[in-house]
Amino acid sequence: MSKNFKATVLERAVGRKLKAWRDGCDLSLAEAGVRVGFSAAKLSLMENAMQPSAPLDIMALGYVYKIPTPAWQHVVHQAHHAETLRHTRSRENQIFDPAEDFPLLLAEAALLRTFTTDGVPSIFQLTDYTAAKAHRDNPLNAAAVARLQETWASRAAVEDPIKVEAVFPEAVLHQVVGGQRLLKAQLLHLMEVSALPDVSLRVVRHSAGAYPAMGCPFTWLSFSHHQHDDVVYMETFLRSDYFESSDQLKEVASRFSALWALALDESASLELIAEAAAI
Numbered sequence: 001m002s003k004n005f006k007a008t009v010l011e012r013a014v015g016r017k018l019k020a021w022r023d024g025c026d027l028s029l030a031e032a033g034v035r036v037g038f039s040a041a042k043l044s045l046m047e048n049a050m051q052p053s054a055p056l057d058i059m060a061l062g063y064v065y066k067i068p069t070p071a072w073q074h075v076v077h078q079a080h081h082a083e084t085l086r087h088t089r090s091r092e093n094q095i096f097d098p099a100e101d102f103p104l105l106l107a108e109a110a111l112l113r114t115f116t117t118d119g120v121p122s123i124f125q126l127t128d129y130t131a132a133k134a135h136r137d138n139p140l141n142a143a144a145v146a147r148l149q150e151t152w153a154s155r156a157a158v159e160d161p162i163k164v165e166a167v168f169p170e171a172v173l174h175q176v177v178g179g180q181r182l183l184k185a186q187l188l189h190l191m192e193v194s195a196l197p198d199v200s201l202r203v204v205r206h207s208a209g210a211y212p213a214m215g216c217p218f219t220w221l222s223f224s225h226h227q228h229d230d231v232v233y234m235e236t237f238l239r240s241d242y243f244e245s246s247d248q249l250k251e252v253a254s255r256f257s258a259l260w261a262l263a264l265d266e267s268a269s270l271e272l273i274a275e276a277a278a279i
Contacts, residue, residue, distance in 0.1 A: 132178030
């Protein structure tokens with residue numbers, strides 16, 4: 001066992017699967033080890049993800065435990081993938097950082113659909129509002145938001161605007177970011193941008209109760225070239241990711257459609273924003 005080995009979550013899941021196989025056969029570590037030709041110690045290390053599980057070893061266990069071939073083949077595939085993840089996870093951000101790339105991708109988009117939960121959509125934030133959020137969270141985020149805003153503004157300046165459909169919960173209108181005066185200025189700015197022909201804003205009322213994608217903000221980009229499929233961007237304070245598979249996009253499209261239908265229409269949303277700004 002290498003002291004430098006650090007199991008990925010997937011490797012730990014593989015270990016649990018191996019244990020579940022053995023438990024299903026009602027075998028002790030010693031009994032299973034005898035049957036497969038491993039020491040009980042090695043089998044314990046594999047099940048507890050204290051060392052990598054080699055594909056041949058998993059195959060042998062699948063045979064001894066009489067696991068259906070597709071099932072053990074799936075676990076072998078997981079072990080292969082887990083090893084790749086372990087070797088690449090420390091270099092992942094050096095290869096490609098979605099947070100740096102996103103403003104450039106946005107510049108190519110024809111339609112931006114976004115759902116935010118903890119603040120005004122980034123491209124519509126005032127500089128001070130962004131700075132106030134970043135001060136409490138991540139100072140580097142202010143620069144990232146500024147790049148997004150510049151991208152949106154530059155597209156509008158050349159008469160090639162990005163169409164924007166944004167949804168956010170009513171709580172955003174009352175989250176006092178940077179003080180009451182700044183919040184009021186931000187809400188007035190939202191009212192201004194909502195008048196633009198390519199911008200649609202909708203608010204989900206408190207009374208709507210639970211809603212799709214609750215607590216999971218995302219941005220969904222669509223492009224004019226048929227060679228370029230839609231892309232979904234999500235980020236936390238730890239990392240950012242792109243999601244591009246058809247299944248993932250279907251899930252996002254379903255949730256955004258449900259949010260859009262649940263929210264107030266643009267006119268009623270504007271009235272709600274105006275009411276909040278008047279406080």
